[in-house]
Amino acid sequence: MIERYARQLLIPHWDQDVLSAALVVVVGVGALGTEVARLLAQAGVGALVLCDPDEVSESNLNRGALFTDAHVGRPKVEAAAAALRAIAPGTVVEGRRAEHARGVGLAELRDADLVISCLDSIADRVQLAARCGLVGAAMLDGGTHPWGGEVRWYPRGGPCYGCGCSAAERALPSSSMACGIPDEMGASAPISAMVASWLVTHAVRVLFGLPVVEGLVRLDPVAGESRRVALAADPSCPLHEPIPARFVTRSGLTVEAAVGALLAMTTSGERLHAWNSVDPADRYGPLDLSAAPAGSTLGELGIAPGELLPVIRNGPPEHVRYIELATSRPNGRDLR
Ligand SMILES: [Zn+2]
Numbered sequence: 001m002i003e004r005y006a007r008q009l010l011i012p013h014w015d016q017d018v019l020s021a022a023l024v025v026v027v028g029v030g031a032l033g034t035e036v037a038r039l040l041a042q043a044g045v046g047a048l049v050l051c052d053p054d055e056v057s058e059s060n061l062n063r064g065a066l067f068t069d070a071h072v073g074r075p076k077v078e079a080a081a082a083a084l085r086a087i088a089p090g091t092v093v094e095g096r097r098a099e100h101a102r103g104v105g106l107a108e109l110r111d112a113d114l115v116i117s118c119l120d121s122i123a124d125r126v127q128l129a130a131r132c133g134l135v136g137a138a139m140l141d142g143g144t145h146p147w148g149g150e151v152r153w154y155p156r157g158g159p160c161y162g163c164g165c166s167a168a169e170r171a172l173p174s175s176s177m178a179c180g181i182p183d184e185m186g187a188s189a190p191i192s193a194m195v196a197s198w199l200v201t202h203a204v205r206v207l208f209g210l211p212v213v214e215g216l217v218r219l220d221p222v223a224g225e226s227r228r229v230a231l232a233a234d235p236s237c238p239l240h241e242p243i244p245a246r247f248v249t250r251s252g253l254t255v256e257a258a259v260g261a262l263l264a265m266t267t268s269g270e271r272l273h274a275w276n277s278v279d280p281a282d283r284y285g286p287l288d289l290s291a292a293p294a295g296s297t298l299g300e301l302g303i304a305p306g307e308l309l310p311v312i313r314n315g316p317p318e319h320v321r322y323i324e325l326a327t328s329r330p331n332g333r334d335l336r
Pocket of ligand 1 (some may be wrong): 159160161162164223229234235239240
């Protein structure tokens with residue numbers, strides 16, 4: 001393994017041990033996400049959680065770094081994980097085929113060494129920023145334009161993605177997380193690769209504890225420029241109220257557990273909620289897990305591993321506490 005990394009070990013401040021111990025969550029596994037994952041794995045990051053609900057389409061093949069013709073029709077996270085295992089067998093890769101709020105739990109965002117957003121819509125980025133805000137997690141975000149892109153670093157305690165959005169943008173419902181660029185906007189491999197390279201350079205420096213440019217960097221290869229834009233915190237941004245740790249109880253239950261097992265951990269005056277609708281048909285209320293069939297597993301209800309589920313006690317005084325689910329352990333190995 002030392003020989004594999006011999007050249008990067010020559011880089012000042014490079015710390016392979018830090019990388020091999022790191023867990024990075026990559027949300028969105030389209031053009032940007034696949035290239036980010038490839039670079040992280042090749043650099044020797046120990047564990048990657050990849051999250052995306054979509055399947056590989058033929059129109060992804062012009063820029064999806066890990067996708068081939070044989071992957072068309074397969075879930076993006078499965079195709080990417082298979083390709084990464086061939087490129088970097090030392091990296092543990094877990095694919096979550098789901099929208100991010102159903103695929104990566106709040107405790108996983110909290111405990112990850114880094115969360116990288118490779119999403120393609122304002123609404124989905126706001127939702128991820130909100131979830132990172134609930135657990136005080138930093139977020140690194142990238143985006144592409146037809147001939148350029150942006151890299152945004154939101155360290156813990158600083159401005160978040162939502163600070164740069166209007167109240168109306170912050171209120172947008174999260175859309176289906178299509179991770180390709182919207183069909184009407186041009187997108188190509190060189191631009192995705194450029195933004196991904198910046199993101200992963202930021203990422204490894206964050207992991208090493210080295211200084212990273214805060215705020216937004218606008219990349220404009222046509223003008224031959226990269227330009228830094230300072231970001232200011234918006235005092236009215238509501239995404240900065242982390243859940244106090246004292247209100248969180250670890251359950252030890254995974255998403256394989258039946259909802260009844262979780263309900264048994266609540267009292268009669270409490271209601272167990274989910275963050276998202278647990279039933280597309282709204283047969284038992286969009287957020288209320290108390291009414292879901294007791295035999296359903298949490299995974300079947302769209303609950304993410306490592307999720308923090310709100311338990312609301314009816315007032316007065318009304319009070320919210322949270323039950324933490326255990327994270328999954330791919331291949332029997334702890335992700336940590
Ligand atoms: Zn904010």
